[in-house]
Amino acid sequence: MLDITAKVIENRLLSEKGRIYSLTLDSPELSKDCLPGQFYEIKVGGLDSRFLLRRPFSVAFCDDKTVTIRYNVVGAGTEWMSGITPGQMLDVLGPLGRGWPVDKTKKTLLVGGSTGIFSVLGAASHLGDKSRAVLGFRSCDLVNSVEDFKAFGVPVSIITEDGSSGRKGLVTELVKEELDKNEYDTVFICGSTLMMKSVAELLKDYDVDCYVSIEERMACGVGACMGCVVKIKADNEQGWEYKRACAEGPVFNAAEVIW
Numbered sequence: 001m002l003d004i005t006a007k008v009i010e011n012r013l014l015s016e017k018g019r020i021y022s023l024t025l026d027s028p029e030l031s032k033d034c035l036p037g038q039f040y041e042i043k044v045g046g047l048d049s050r051f052l053l054r055r056p057f058s059v060a061f062c063d064d065k066t067v068t069i070r071y072n073v074v075g076a077g078t079e080w081m082s083g084i085t086p087g088q089m090l091d092v093l094g095p096l097g098r099g100w101p102v103d104k105t106k107k108t109l110l111v112g113g114s115t116g117i118f119s120v121l122g123a124a125s126h127l128g129d130k131s132r133a134v135l136g137f138r139s140c141d142l143v144n145s146v147e148d149f150k151a152f153g154v155p156v157s158i159i160t161e162d163g164s165s166g167r168k169g170l171v172t173e174l175v176k177e178e179l180d181k182n183e184y185d186t187v188f189i190c191g192s193t194l195m196m197k198s199v200a201e202l203l204k205d206y207d208v209d210c211y212v213s214i215e216e217r218m219a220c221g222v223g224a225c226m227g228c229v230v231k232i233k234a235d236n237e238q239g240w241e242y243k244r245a246c247a248e249g250p251v252f253n254a255a256e257v258i259w
């Protein structure tokens with residue numbers, strides 16, 4: 001894990017109404033050893049910032065020299081990030097956490113909801129046509145990155161809650177249709193807790209391995225503060241223990257999560 005000052009080479013608006021951006025850093029140091037499903041902690045507000053906590057973002061994809069993250073503007077930190085210009089320096093910590101158990105011999109269904117699509121995009125960049133993505137959004141304003149999945153060779157289906165893009169409904173419907181084809185060995189899910197819980201519940205009826213990325217609100221991001229703990233089944237008296245999403249996760253085996 002590195003704490004690096006990296007140069008921004010792009011901060012591109014992907015969806016004006018949805019306020020979604022793609023930010024690329026020029027940093028071979030940060031991209032080296034970066035695995036899909038891991039994340040970076042970005043110091044917002046500038047190098048002399050008074051924002052106390054860094055903000056975590058999943059790696060969307062990386063190459064030998066660059067790292068790209070994608071973000072939705074939701075509060076003060078991401079609002080500040082939306083004003084970043086190329087050439088600006090950012091203080092970035094990472095890569096952090098444990099990512100997806102990517103295995104190119106296994107046919108994998110990638111399930112993303114809202115900003116959870118960025119973490120599964122990381123897996124798509126490694127799996128290519130060994131995977132398929134089903135992505136759910138609230139409305140067409142938030143639909144983004146579909147072309148990137150396709151560019152990695154991954155077929156994509158979209159569903160929106162209001163039917164303004166793709167089919168109308170919830171992503172669980174698409175997951176069920178895909179699983180009924182009996183083609184998949186593994187499922188990776190990242191989205192709201194409610195969505196991940198519903199999909200994980202549905203998967204109990206199928207013989208597939210399922211992993212979830214739990215993007216809990218986190219403070220330190222490096223396992224020190226215990227602010228992002230999740231309940232995980234354990235072989236002890238109470239049957240569970242707390243694990244840190246930032247250190248032991250954010251990716252966990254769905255069968256072990258107590259929702």
Ligand SMILES: Cc1cc2nc3c(=O)[nH]c(=O)nc-3n(C[C@H](O)[C@H](O)[C@H](O)COP(=O)(O)OP(=O)(O)OC[C@H]3O[C@@H](n4cnc5c(N)ncnc54)[C@H](O)[C@@H]3O)c2cc1C
Nearest residue numbers: 055056057058070071072075076077078115118215216217
């Ligand atoms: C491991 C991890 C990976 C993440 N990856 C991405 C990513 O790739 N792209 C992306 O857009 N976002 C991602 N997030 C969420 C992102 O970190 C937050 O949206 C960001 O920190 C908000 O900062 P802010 O200062 O703009 O908002 P704040 O002012 O801190 O919060 C604004 C609102 O957003 C809510 N919020 C903040 N963080 C979270 C969270 N983790 N889960 C649910 N609600 C939250 C707050 O409750 C509040 O209502 C990730 C979070 C984690 C833990």
